[in-house]
Amino acid sequence: MPEPVLSIRALETHLYSREGTIRPVNGVSFDIQQGETLGIVGESGSGKTMTALSIMGLIPKNLGGVVGGSVLLDGEDLAQMSDSEVRRRRSTKMGMIFQDPATSLNPTMKVGPQIAETMKTHLGINDTTARNRTIELLDRVGIPSPEGRYNNYPFQFSGGMRQRVMIAIALSCDPLLLIADEPTTALDVTIQAQLLDFVREIKEERGMSVMWITHDLGVVAELCDKVAVMYAGSIVEKASVDDVFARPKHRYTSMLLNSMPSIAERTAGRLMSIKGLPPNLANLREGCPFAVRCSAPVDRCTEERPTLLPMGTEHSAACWNPVAETAGNGKM
Amino acid sequence: MFVYTLRRLILAIPVLFAVLFITFTLGFYGPGDPLEIFYNEELVSDPEITQRLRELHGLDRPFWEQFVDYFTGLLEGDWGDSISSGRPVWPSFAASMPISAQLGLAAAVVLVVLGIPLGALAAVKQNTWVDYLIVFVSIVVRSVPVFVLGPMLLIVLVLWLSIMNVPIGWKGIFHTNAILPVLLMAAGPLLVVVRQTRVGVIEVLSENYIRTARAKGMRERFVVWRHVLKNALTPVFTTMGLIMSGLVTGAFFVELIFGIPGFAGLGIEAFQARDYPVILGVTIIGAAIIIISNLLVDLGYGLLDPRIRYE
Numbered sequence: 001m002p003e004p005v006l007s008i009r010a011l012e013t014h015l016y017s018r019e020g021t022i023r024p025v026n027g028v029s030f031d032i033q034q035g036e037t038l039g040i041v042g043e044s045g046s047g048k049t050m051t052a053l054s055i056m057g058l059i060p061k062n063l064g065g066v067v068g069g070s071v072l073l074d075g076e077d078l079a080q081m082s083d084s085e086v087r088r089r090r091s092t093k094m095g096m097i098f099q100d101p102a103t104s105l106n107p108t109m110k111v112g113p114q115i116a117e118t119m120k121t122h123l124g125i126n127d128t129t130a131r132n133r134t135i136e137l138l139d140r141v142g143i144p145s146p147e148g149r150y151n152n153y154p155f156q157f158s159g160g161m162r163q164r165v166m167i168a169i170a171l172s173c174d175p176l177l178l179i180a181d182e183p184t185t186a187l188d189v190t191i192q193a194q195l196l197d198f199v200r201e202i203k204e205e206r207g208m209s210v211m212w213i214t215h216d217l218g219v220v221a222e223l224c225d226k227v228a229v230m231y232a233g234s235i236v237e238k239a240s241v242d243d244v245f246a247r248p249k250h251r252y253t254s255m256l257l258n259s260m261p262s263i264a265e266r267t268a269g270r271l272m273s274i275k276g277l278p279p280n281l282a283n284l285r286e287g288c289p290f291a292v293r294c295s296a297p298v299d300r301c302t303e304e305r306p307t308l309l310p311m312g313t314e315h316s317a318a319c320w321n322p323v324a325e326t327a328g329n330g331k332m
Numbered sequence: 333m334f335v336y337t338l339r340r341l342i343l344a345i346p347v348l349f350a351v352l353f354i355t356f357t358l359g360f361y362g363p364g365d366p367l368e369i370f371y372n373e374e375l376v377s378d379p380e381i382t383q384r385l386r387e388l389h390g391l392d393r394p395f396w397e398q399f400v401d402y403f404t405g406l407l408e409g410d411w412g413d414s415i416s417s418g419r420p421v422w423p424s425f426a427a428s429m430p431i432s433a434q435l436g437l438a439a440a441v442v443l444v445v446l447g448i449p450l451g452a453l454a455a456v457k458q459n460t461w462v463d464y465l466i467v468f469v470s471i472v473v474r475s476v477p478v479f480v481l482g483p484m485l486l487i488v489l490v491l492w493l494s495i496m497n498v499p500i501g502w503k504g505i506f507h508t509n510a511i512l513p514v515l516l517m518a519a520g521p522l523l524v525v526v527r528q529t530r531v532g533v534i535e536v537l538s539e540n541y542i543r544t545a546r547a548k549g550m551r552e553r554f555v556v557w558r559h560v561l562k563n564a565l566t567p568v569f570t571t572m573g574l575i576m577s578g579l580v581t582g583a584f585f586v587e588l589i590f591g592i593p594g595f596a597g598l599g600i601e602a603f604q605a606r607d608y609p610v611i612l613g614v615t616i617i618g619a620a621i622i623i624i625s626n627l628l629v630d631l632g633y634g635l636l637d638p639r640i641r642y643e
Contacts, residue, residue: 058546090549103540108562108637118548153638
């Protein structure tokens with residue numbers, strides 16, 4: 001297997017708060033190959049966004065930061081680099097788009113220059129070239145009459161168009177990896193579908209790797225090759241999309257799948273929900289963090305924290321009492 | 333924009349009229365008149381003469397007659413004659429206003445050049461000694477009254493360090509004499525500008541689009557100058573507008589300490605002497621300056637924030 005574009009090992013991030021140290025990312029490891037799309041799923045507060053921000057080096061210094069592990073991007077360890085070295089790799093090697101397109105663009109700056117300045121910073125090109133390339137990019141991401149739109153302000157764009165502008169920014173310096181942090185959550189479903197199609201298209205065109213954070217399993221099924229399920233700052237299950245949907249191993253994953261509405265099982269009545277709340281990341285107890293909410297805990301779950309164990313080809317889960325093969329619900 | 337400006341200027345007319353009317357009424361019905369003060373100060377010894385003078389200046393006439401008389405005079409560009417000096421009021425306005433305006437504008441420039449960078453620096457270095465030092469110094473400078481700070485600076489700079497002569501009198505804004513008055517005028521409001529900028533920058537630094545700018549890999553200095561400042565400056569701009577009208581109409585203590593023949597001094601003298609034409613003139617001009625600076629602030633918003641448009 002070729003060298004992965006992104007290879008994360010035992011990543012640990014701490015945030016400092018009044019209640020003490022919070023560990024939103026607690027020993028996360030995964031790889032993303034070239035051209036591959038990894039979906040990161042999990043409920044709010046499971047550490048998805050913090051993992052992404054840790055990779056990008058975007059956690060404000062006064063709040064905390066990466067304290068352990070390695071982040072190999074294109075063979076270089078970002079965790080060992082100085083701030084300015086990491087900064088130079090943003091846009092050029094990794095681009096990121098965010099959840100809320102309404103607030104992610106500078107409201108008092110024209111849209112075109114917001115894209116162009118990225119290229120001017122990293123590619124050392126002059127104003128005219130940057131402008132021309134920006135207009136090409138706007139056209140590529142599907143903004144009609146890009147030349148006129150260059151001088152518009154963000155408030156003159158719709159939500160979907162703003163997210164396209166964000167994508168144009170992220171793609172402007174041709175990165176190896178695109179990190180998308182729930183970019184479609186704030187958009188309505190038709191716009192969401194258009195955007196997903198577009199990302200898939202551009203990904204194939206450029207052979208780019210994508211790390212797609214979402215809590216929408218539907219998006220995962222549509223877009224991703226592999227899935228990592230996060231819970232309480234750790235990955236609890238990693239597998240191909242087919243395996244996760246057909247043969248979930250971790251109890252959390254299977255409960256998550258059961259809480260998803262399905263057209264086929266419309267008659268089933270009430271939708272399943274997972275009782276309880278995610279644990280407090282400031283003081284995690286011993287054992288499996290999911291044990292208290294789990295549908296089938298065993299004694300070992302409260303005593304010892306499970307680690308990721310292989311459960312089939314390229315399928316691993318951190319569970320002492322994994323779902324048996326026949327119990328897979330095969331829902332897709 | 334042009335229509336908007338025009339409408340605002342037309343709306344200013346009734347406001348100015350109201351200011352004039354209220355000031356006139358207060359003067360008319362308020363206690364004392366200039367001749368009573370003359371009498372008290374023994375400038376005029378005979379009550380008969382006082383009464384004559386009163387008639388001479390038309391102060392014995394009924395309210396409406398006096399008001400209409402003054403108002404029609406004003407419409408013809410006649411600001412009346414000073415009761416104390418007997419000379420027309422306008423030349424003394426024309427002489428003192430440019431002085432105060434220059435001092436005020438220079439102080440505003442100092443405020444912007446000093447206050448905004450200091451505030452931004454304090455915000456970027458939030459909760460470090462740099463932040464604490466900047467905030468502490470501006471609070472101290474603010475807390476010491478001008479009539480203490482002025483003489484103190486004079487003692488230190490002129491008597492102890494002997495690096496300058498006593499800067500008395502007005503020799504133009506570019507003369508070294510103007511340095512201390514300008515700095516003193518800027519000293520008080522500096523805290524307001526520093527604090528407003530600091531708060532604005534801190535707030536904007538946590539906005540999503542700043543995270544975007546960082547995610548793009550922009551240099552931090554560039555992020556602050558290009559993305560933070562413009563968005564943080566709107567509230568600063570509002571305060572600057574308010575400070576400006578105060579600065580331009582003059583700073584009484586500064587004028588007094590440095591012997592500058594400014595607009596504020598003119599006003600204070602007139603108030604003490606109940607010199608009605610001067611009081612009225614000073615009030616109307618002051619009101620007009622406040623109206624204009626408010627209009628400029630509102631127009632400035634449009635430049636700072638593209639979402640604001642004036643129809």
